[in-house]
Amino acid sequence: xDVRGEEPIDVTAKLRAKPDVNAAMCPSRGVLEHVTxxxxxxxxxxxxxxxxxxxxxxxxxxxxxxxxxxxxLQNLERDGFVHRDAHPVIPPRVDYSxxxxxxxxxxxxxxxxRWTEQHLADVLQARETFDAARA
Amino acid sequence: xDVRGEEPIDVTAKLRAKPDVNAAMCPSRGVLEHVTxxxxxxxxxxxxxxxxxxxxxxxxxxxxxxxxxxxxLQNLERDGFVHRDAHPVIPPRVDYSxxxxxxxxxxxxxxxxRWTEQHLADVLQARETFDAARA
Numbered sequence: 001x002d003v004r005g006e007e008p009i010d011v012t013a014k015l016r017a018k019p020d021v022n023a024a025m026c027p028s029r030g031v032l033e034h035v036t037x038x039x040x041x042x043x044x045x046x047x048x049x050x051x052x053x054x055x056x057x058x059x060x061x062x063x064x065x066x067x068x069x070x071x072x073l074q075n076l077e078r079d080g081f082v083h084r085d086a087h088p089v090i091p092p093r094v095d096y097s098x099x100x101x102x103x104x105x106x107x108x109x110x111x112x113x114r115w116t117e118q119h120l121a122d123v124l125q126a127r128e129t130f131d132a133a134r135a
Numbered sequence: 136x137d138v139r140g141e142e143p144i145d146v147t148a149k150l151r152a153k154p155d156v157n158a159a160m161c162p163s164r165g166v167l168e169h170v171t172x173x174x175x176x177x178x179x180x181x182x183x184x185x186x187x188x189x190x191x192x193x194x195x196x197x198x199x200x201x202x203x204x205x206x207x208l209q210n211l212e213r214d215g216f217v218h219r220d221a222h223p224v225i226p227p228r229v230d231y232s233x234x235x236x237x238x239x240x241x242x243x244x245x246x247x248x249r250w251t252e253q254h255l256a257d258v259l260q261a262r263e264t265f266d267a268a269r270a
Contacts, residue, residue: 018252019251019252019253019255020252021176021177021180021248021251021252022177022181022195022196022197023197024197024198025197027255027258027259028251028252028255031251031254031255031258032176032247032248032251033173035247035251036171036172036173036176036244036247037171038168041156041167041171042156042157045156046157060157061157062157062158062159062160063159077265078261078262078265078266079258079261079262080257080258080260080261080262080264080265101254101257101258101261104250104254105247105250105251108243108246108247108250109171109247111243112167112170112171112240112243112244112247113156113167115239115240115243116154116156116163116166116167116170116240117153117154117155117156117163118154119166119236119239120154120162120163120166122215122236123166123214123215123236124162125215126213126214126215126236127213127214127215129215130212130213130215131213
């Protein structure tokens with residue numbers, strides 16, 4: 001107990017078991033889902049190129065709604081992957097950038113996104129073959 | 136037109152524009168979503184250790200329903216990442232394994248899953264800090 005009569009924060013207490021994404025209740029699964037979410041992947045990959053404002057992110061990541069982008073950024077900020085910098089100016093300006101931890105995650109999802117783009121023709125050919133065999 | 140009076144399959148016709156996951160209508164985004172989907176990540180990572188039967192996958196990937204596992208495997212098979220081998224035996228037996236293309240994708244998501252497990256303590260600490268600052 002600390003002076004406020006509360007249990008002290010003990011992160012390691014949540015980690016008595018070895019983290020395992022295959023375990024349904026392991027919190028690592030939620031982290032992996034934030035990093036690999038539809039918009040999480042794209043936002044991390046874009047931020048690898050440097051600091052962006054909210055409006056820039058929204059323009060770059062095609063099709064994302066304001067609400068989904070805000071939610072995605074907040075999840076990534078809370079997980080320690082994204083740093084949010086609100087400048088006390090008029091009009092308000094908020095910059096988003098990667099933390100060192102976020103940069104490690106972003107490098108990996110960036111590579112996966114580029115790999116997907118490079119192999120799109122193979123995947124589309126596989127789909128044609130699959131659909132033809134079913135028809 | 137071919138002899139059946141149909142347009143010949145021309146995968147490249149779908150790729151006139153350079154694939155770009157940031158473009159809302161680019162098909163590469165759907166492929167990336169299959170690879171990074173909640174269950175897609177985990178199924179690919181498990182298959183990296185070798186061929187698995189449906190029931191083995193279901194046991195290994197904690198919390199996945201039969202329906203979601205079947206849908207995930209079918210998406211990955213159609214995209215050319217997973218090979219499905221149905222043996223004509225009684226009782227029926229179906230084996231799933233990675234194709235060479237799937238193995239490339241799986242190595243990347245496996246690395247991301249392991250990275251997430253290894254950095255879980257950092258993320259949980261970041262969440263404590265974030266929540267404390269908001270409280």
